[in-house]
Amino acid sequence: IVINVEHxxxxxxxxxxxxxxxxxxxxxxxxxxxPDGTAKNDLEVTGTQTIHYEGAGDKTPADNTQHFxxxxxxTVDKVTGKIVSxxxxxxxxxxxxxxxxxxxxxxxxxxxxxxxxxxxxxxxxKTIVVTYAPNGHxxxxxxxxxxxxxxxxxxxxxxxxxxTGTTPSEVxxxxxxxPETGKPGDxxxxxxxxxxxxxxxxxxxxxxxxxxxxxVTVRDTTDNVDLPQYGKSSGEENVGTTFxxxxxxxxxxxxxxxxxxxxxxxxxxxxxxxxxxxIVINVEHxxxxxxx
Numbered sequence: 332i333v334i335n336v337e338h339x340x341x342x343x344x345x346x347x348x349x350x351x352x353x354x355x356x357x358x359x360x361x362x363x364x365x366p367d368g369t370a371k372n373d374l375e376v377t378g379t380q381t382i383h384y385e386g387a388g389d390k391t392p393a394d395n396t397q398h399f400x401x402x403x404x405x406t407v408d409k410v411t412g413k414i415v416s417x418x419x420x421x422x423x424x425x426x427x428x429x430x431x432x433x434x435x436x437x438x439x440x441x442x443x444x445x446x447x448x449x450x451x452x453x454x455x456x457k458t459i460v461v462t463y464a465p466n467g468h469x470x471x472x473x474x475x476x477x478x479x480x481x482x483x484x485x486x487x488x489x490x491x492x493x494x495t496g497t498t499p500s501e502v503x504x505x506x507x508x509x510p511e512t513g514k515p516g517d518x519x520x521x522x523x524x525x526x527x528x529x530x531x532x533x534x535x536x537x538x539x540x541x542x543x544x545x546x547v548t549v550r551d552t553t554d555n556v557d558l559p560q561y562g563k564s565s566g567e568e569n570v571g572t573t574f575x576x577x578x579x580x581x582x583x584x585x586x587x588x589x590x591x592x593x594x595x596x597x598x599x600x601x602x603x604x605x606x607x608x609x610i611v612i613n614v615e616h617x618x619x620x621x622x623x
Contacts, residue, residue, distance in 0.1 A: 338410040345375035345402050355409050363412030368405060375402050378455035380427040380448045386463035387438045399425040401452045424451045432494045437486060438463040439526040440494045464527045469500045469519045471508070472531045479505055479534060487521045487530075497526040508534035541570040543603045546610070549585070552593070553616040561585065561612075565603060572603040581612070590614040 343349045349369030354360050367373070382395040406416045429446040441462045448457035466489060471482040478484075482505045487497035499518040502510050510517070511533040522528040549561035561581050565574050576599045582592050593613040600608055 338408050340406050340415060341409055342404055342406050343369045343374065344404045345371055348374055349407065355407065355412060363409065366407065366412055366414055368414055368417075369407060374404060375400060376452055376455060377401075378425065378450035378452075379457070380446060380450070381456070381458045382430055382445045382461060383458055384433070384440075384461050384463065387435045390435050390438065391463065392433045392435070395430050397427050397446075399427070399450065401425070420452050424449050427457075432461055434489055434491055434494045435463055436489055437466055439466055439489055439497060443493060443495050466497050467521060467525070467527050467529045469503065470529045470531045471503060471505050471534050473508075474533065474535055476531070476533075479508060482508075482534075484529075487526065495526070497521045502532055505534055507537055509537055511535050541605045542567045543570055543605045543607065544568065545574045545576075545600055545603060545608045547576050547599060547612065548609065549581070549612045549614060551590070551615070552613050558585075558614070568603045570603055570605050574599075574601055574603055578612075585614055589617050591617045 348371040349365030351365045351367050351370050353365055355363050355365055377398055377400045380397045384392045401420045403420045404418045405414050408415050426449045427446050429444045431444055432440045432442055445459045445461050450457055466487045468484040468486050470484055471479045473479050483503040485500045485503050487500045490496040490498050499520050502513055502515050502517045502519055504515040519530055519532060544565050544567055546564045547562050549558040551558055563576050578599050582595055585592060593615060597610060597612055599610055
C-alpha cells in the first residue's frame with residue numbers, strides 16, 4: 332500500500348506575509364521556519380517624493396510629499412521552508428507627477444513646477460528643494476543716487492500666474508520730491524529675469540513756491556487812526572498772483588467824506604511779489620473856512 336504525499340506550497344504576500352524564524356506550521360514548533368525574504372517589509376516597500384519649500388519665512392508652504400508602494404509575492408515550500416518562486420516587484424520604477432509651485436506674495440521661487448522624480452525599490456526617496464527669495468523694491472533716490480530717507484519703497488508684486496516672476500510696481504509719492512521723469516503712480520517694470528533686484532527711481536527736490544502779500548492801509552493823520560473800510564489786504568498768496576485795488580474810486584470816496592489825500596500818486600502793485608508790501612495812503616481832514 333502506497334500513501335502518496337506532496338509538499339504544500341504557501342503564497343506569501345504583503346497582506347499575508349511570513350515571520351522569518353518562526354514555525355511555518357504553528358502545530359509543529361520544531362518544524363520548518365519561515366525563511367528570510369518573506370516578511371512584510373521584504374514584500375512591500377514605500378518610496379516618496381518630497382518637495383521641500385524654503386526661504387519665505389512664516390509664509391513658506393508646507394512640504395508636499397507623495398508616496399508609492401512597490402509590492403511582490405513569493406511561494407514557500409512548507410516542508411523545506413524554502414522559497415520556491417518569487418514574482419518580482421510589481422513595477423521596476425515609478426515616476427511621480429509635477430506639482431505647481433505655490434504663489435507666495437512678496438516672494439519669487441526658483442522653480443515654477445517641481446517633481447517628476449523617479450524612484451525604484453533600491454532608490455526609494457527623492458527630495459526636490461524649491462527656494463523662495465524676497466521680491467525687489469522700487470527705491471526712490473535723490474539726485475546723488477542715494478536712497479531718500481523715509482521714502483516708501485513699494486515691492487514688486489509676485490506674478491499670480493508665475494511664482495518665479497514679478498509684475499510692475501509703481502512710482503511712489505515722496506513728500507518734498509517729485510520724479511525726475513514721469514509722475515507718481517506711473518508703472519515701474521522689474522528687471523527682466525531678476526525678480527529680486529531693486530530698481531532705483533530718481534527724484535529731485537520740489538522748488539518751494541514763493542509767497543508774498545500786499546496790504547493797503549488808509550491812514551487818517553489828523554486823528555492818527557486807520558480807516559480799515561478803505562484798506563485791503565491780500566493775505567499770503569503765491570508770487571505772481573494778481574492784486575486789484577481801485578485807488579481812484581477810493582480817493583474819490585475819501586474826498587467826498589471830507590478828507591484830503593496827501594499822497595495821491597502812491598503806486599499800488601498789481602501782482603504779488605516775494606515778501607510783504609505795505610502801502611499807506613495818508614489823508615487828513617480838510618478844513619473849510621466860513622465867513623460872513
